[in-house]
Amino acid sequence: MDRRTLIALCLAACLAVPLGGIALASAQTHRLSWKDCGDGLRCAELVVPVDWADPGGPTTSVHVAKLPATGRSLGPLVVNFGGPGVSTAMLRPRNDPDTPPELPGLLKELRSRFDVVALDPRGLSEPGSGKIVSCEEPGASIYGLILARTKQDWDAHAAKNAAHQASCRKTARSAWYGMTAWNVAHDLDALRAALGQEKLRYAGNSYGTVYAQAYLELFPQRVGRMYFDGTADHTQQEFEPWLRNYARTQERHLTRFRDWCARRADCALHDRDAGKAWDELTARVRRAPLPASSGRTVHEGQLYAGAVKGMSPALWPQFATAIRKALDGDAADFLTKLAPDQGGSSVSQDSLCNDFMPKLPTYEEFQGIEARLREIAPRFGWIEGRFELGRCWGFSADASWAPHPLRVKDVPPILFAIGELDNNTNYLGQQHVAEQIPSARVLWHGDGHASWAGNSCLRRHVDAYLTTGQLPAPGTRCPAERIQRVGK
Structure with a gap:
C-alpha cells in the first residue's frame, strides 16, 4: 500500500473516531507535565x-508553553501566530525581536481571561528545547527567482534549495515525514485532550490558519470557537488560480499605495502619482540598469525584489523614498534598505x-503561467508568480499534504478577519476559504496582515467572540487603524 493510500485511509478513520479515539488515547498515555520555564511561562x-x-509507530515530542490566566480563567485558548514559526517564543515578547509591538498588549488582555497556550510545529521550537531541526545548508532566498536572469540562475536556485532540503531531511531523520499541517492538526487535537477540553478553542494567525483548516476537516465534532486572522488559502487545488489571486491583489496594492501616498504630505512621492512614478522607473530599467551610488547599478530583478518587500504597508514610506531617489539618479535603496532577505537554515x-507546493510546474510550464499573469497584472502583480514559486x-x-477544497460541515460559527490591505495572505484567497465554511462570519477591516x-x-469583536461566542453583525467592518500610523 503506498503512502497516499495509507494517509487517505487514516484520514477516513480519524473522521469516524469518536472523542475517545486516537488523539485522546495518545494524550492519556502522555500527559503534560508542566514546569516553570521563565517569563511567567509554564512549559511541557x-x-x-x-x-x-x-499512530502506533515511532514517537516524537512537540514543545508547548502556557501563560496562565491572571484573572478567573475561562479555560485554555490555544494560539498559533503563524510562520510557520515558533509560537511559544512569541509568548516571551521581550526576548523575540520579531514580535509585533502590539502583541504584548494583546497577550495581557487574553490572559486576563484565558490560559494562553501555544504549541510549536514539528521541527520548530525555542532555543534549548531540544526540538529544533537545524539544517546544515541554508536555503535559497525566496526572492531568488525574481533576481534570476537566465535558466542557469533558475537551476542554481533549485540546487541550493535541494541541498537545503536534503540537509534538513538528514537532521530530522524519520521525523521528516511528520512535517505537514495534517500532522500538526492531529497534534492540536492531542493537546486539546491533554488539556482536558471537549472542544478546541483556537485563534490562528497566518500559517496558524492552515492548521485550523486541517482541524476543521479532521475533527469537526471537536471544534469550539475558532478565529482565523490573515488566512492562508490551502484550498486551491491548482497552482495557477492560487497565483492569480496573489497577482491581482498585488496589482491592486500598487493603486492603494498610490492613494495612501496622495493623502500623506510626508510621502516622498506626495507631489506626483506614485503609481505612474513606479511605471516610469520600470520603463527605465527595461532599457538599461539603473544607476546607484558607489558606482553600482540595479537591474530589473533587483528593482522588483525590493518592490515586493516595499509593497508591505509597513514599508510604504521607505518604498516611496526609494522610488523618488531612483528617479533622481540613485537607486541604491533597492540594494540596501529594500534588499532581499537571504535564505535561512530553518525547516x-x-x-x-x-503543504502548499508538493507538485511544482516545470520551468517551461511556468513560462506560460507567467505570461498569463502578465496579462491580468502587467504593472506589478505578475512578479508574485516568481516570488511564491x-x-x-x-x-x-x-512529505506532503496537498491543497484541496475544504470538506467542512456541521461546525459551530467560525470568525474570520480579512484585511483589505492584506497582500501577505491575499484577501481574495482568504475570502475563498471563508466561502467554503457555511458557518463562517467574515469581519472585514481596513488594515493589512x-x-x-x-x-x-x-x-473588541474577537474578544467578544472568544469569550461569549457573540459574532459581529453581518456586514460589520472595522476601519483602518494600523495604516494610519505608518510613517509616523
Whole structure:
C-alpha cells in the first residue's frame, strides 16, 4: 500500500473516531507535565506519533508553553501566530525581536481571561528545547527567482534549495515525514485532550490558519470557537488560480499605495502619482540598469525584489523614498534598505512547501503561467508568480499534504478577519476559504496582515467572540487603524 493510500485511509478513520479515539488515547498515555520555564511561562512536552498516519509507530515530542490566566480563567485558548514559526517564543515578547509591538498588549488582555497556550510545529521550537531541526545548508532566498536572469540562475536556485532540503531531511531523520499541517492538526487535537477540553478553542494567525483548516476537516465534532486572522488559502487545488489571486491583489496594492501616498504630505512621492512614478522607473530599467551610488547599478530583478518587500504597508514610506531617489539618479535603496532577505537554515520553508507546493510546474510550464499573469497584472502583480514559486523551487515532495477544497460541515460559527490591505495572505484567497465554511462570519477591516493585535475595533469583536461566542453583525467592518500610523 503506498503512502497516499495509507494517509487517505487514516484520514477516513480519524473522521469516524469518536472523542475517545486516537488523539485522546495518545494524550492519556502522555500527559503534560508542566514546569516553570521563565517569563511567567509554564512549559511541557507533548509526546505524539512521528506520523499520525502510523499512530502506533515511532514517537516524537512537540514543545508547548502556557501563560496562565491572571484573572478567573475561562479555560485554555490555544494560539498559533503563524510562520510557520515558533509560537511559544512569541509568548516571551521581550526576548523575540520579531514580535509585533502590539502583541504584548494583546497577550495581557487574553490572559486576563484565558490560559494562553501555544504549541510549536514539528521541527520548530525555542532555543534549548531540544526540538529544533537545524539544517546544515541554508536555503535559497525566496526572492531568488525574481533576481534570476537566465535558466542557469533558475537551476542554481533549485540546487541550493535541494541541498537545503536534503540537509534538513538528514537532521530530522524519520521525523521528516511528520512535517505537514495534517500532522500538526492531529497534534492540536492531542493537546486539546491533554488539556482536558471537549472542544478546541483556537485563534490562528497566518500559517496558524492552515492548521485550523486541517482541524476543521479532521475533527469537526471537536471544534469550539475558532478565529482565523490573515488566512492562508490551502484550498486551491491548482497552482495557477492560487497565483492569480496573489497577482491581482498585488496589482491592486500598487493603486492603494498610490492613494495612501496622495493623502500623506510626508510621502516622498506626495507631489506626483506614485503609481505612474513606479511605471516610469520600470520603463527605465527595461532599457538599461539603473544607476546607484558607489558606482553600482540595479537591474530589473533587483528593482522588483525590493518592490515586493516595499509593497508591505509597513514599508510604504521607505518604498516611496526609494522610488523618488531612483528617479533622481540613485537607486541604491533597492540594494540596501529594500534588499532581499537571504535564505535561512530553518525547516519553516520546508514545512510550507510540503503543504502548499508538493507538485511544482516545470520551468517551461511556468513560462506560460507567467505570461498569463502578465496579462491580468502587467504593472506589478505578475512578479508574485516568481516570488511564491521561489519559496519551493528545487524541493521534492517526500512529505506532503496537498491543497484541496475544504470538506467542512456541521461546525459551530467560525470568525474570520480579512484585511483589505492584506497582500501577505491575499484577501481574495482568504475570502475563498471563508466561502467554503457555511458557518463562517467574515469581519472585514481596513488594515493589512496580522492586525488583530493592532486594531482596537477588531480586538473588541474577537474578544467578544472568544469569550461569549457573540459574532459581529453581518456586514460589520472595522476601519483602518494600523495604516494610519505608518510613517509616523
